[in-house]
Amino acid sequence: MADPENQDNDQDDQNFPMEIENGHITDSNSGPEDESSDDENIQLANSDTGEYDRDIPTTHGYLGKLNPLSGYTIFEDGDQLHILAIYTDTLVFPGFTLPLVLYNYDENRVMQNFIKENNRVFVLLCANSAYSGIYEYGVTMEIYETKQKRGLLHIKARGRQRCRRLPGSPLENVASRIRLVTVRIVAEPAITSPLQDTQLLALKNKRKWAIKNYSELSRCKVYRRYHTAQYPFPFWIYDMNEVSYYIKVLLDALSSYGREYIPTDPEKLSYWFAQNYQLSHEERLQLLSLKTTLERLKLECIFLKLGRLICCENCEVLITDPAQVFVMSKDGIQSNYVNPGGHVYETVTVLSATNFQLVGNPSKQFSWFPGYAWTVMQCTFCNKHLGWKFTSNNLNPKEFFGLAKSGFKILCQTPTIQEDLTASQEQ
Secondary structure, three states: OOOOOOOOOOOOOOOHHHOOOOOOOOOOOOOOOOOOOHHHOOOOOOOOOEEEEEHHHHHOOOHHEEOOOOOOOOOOOEEEEEEEEEEEEEOOOOOOEEEEEEEEEHHHHHHHHHHHHHHOOOEEEEEEEOOOOEEEEEEEEEEEEEEEEEEEEEEEEEEEEEEEEEOOOOEEEEOOEEEEEEEEEEOOOOOOOOOOOOHHHHHHHHHOOOOOOOHHHHHEEEHHHHHOOOOOOOOHHHHHHHHHHHHHHHHHHHHHHHHHHHOHHHHHHHHHHHHOOOOOOHHHHHHOOOHHHHHHHHHHHHOOOOOOEEEEEEOOOOEEEEEEOOOOOOOOOOOEEEOOOOEEEEEEEEEEOOEEEEEEEEEEEOOOOOOOOOEEEEEEHHHHHHHHEOOOOOOEEEEEEEEEHHEEEEOOOOHHHHHHHHHHHHO
């Protein structure tokens, strides 16, 4: 993933994350069809359907065999931590994986000592909406696999909990992107029905008020109308504050996103959407900061109503339509992958793309999708690095595109917000 631009520009790492900007690093002596991989030793396709095994990308096997670390760390809501943090422009929500290759000597040394002292949880801090500083919210990341290889530290970490930097607390530079920060764990309040505290105990014993799913909500509509008639608001106001309603809206809208891989738990679904749906950086930061799962689900349903296009980040020429996204990993449409130089790419898989040109020859070295060869994509009009085209003669699909989030932007078409959630009144 070599950068065609100058990588030695001095930056104020307090104001912007220091990362390599582009492409795969390859061996210049490798031929156009470098077959030096272990793909032949991996069962790449489902023996029953012939489809590519979507479990494979989730393992990040291109990093090699790492040493597992046991344990699962969850902090209490409101806990205050003085902890190491990594500052980056990559955003990872709870439940998702961040692969890292630390090539910087100082970062490597600090993180090795951190792990040796049986510390496995750090905080991932993201750039703010203007990319001019650090966003106040972050996510705790737990390291579950690691290994020192050829002077590089390879790490896999998984997002656990949201946290927030304490206002006014010092931000101490430790090494390159690594900081020492003080954060507080953000609570995830339990979701309750809006009718929970409005029914008499006698009615609660006879009528269901704790709605588990949308089908139950539909079956209970008649008695809910009678019950809410005593209040000034219409019944559908209460229905639209039942979390099951928003779960149904999101799952129906995401049916083409690999429904079998999408969680139905409200909190996990809200994070899955934020991680995978085609949102702008500002929209994702907004979701990260919301206080409750219900607030996230409501806003996500509004985001669904906005028409979106995937365009070149530099010249804004159309690259593809979000309808072309598809699942190549059980983690979802958009996953984090790391190149040998340590740059993490949020990568969106799509079936078709336009207005691009291929640069260089196909290679299987360090392929994020074992069995597929990658070729660098650039914008036809401005040469911006867009991502990679993946091809295979033996696997299904034969080809697809991995678009780097750093190479494209989401353009929202003029929405018709007024017709957003009120359609439920007719249901």
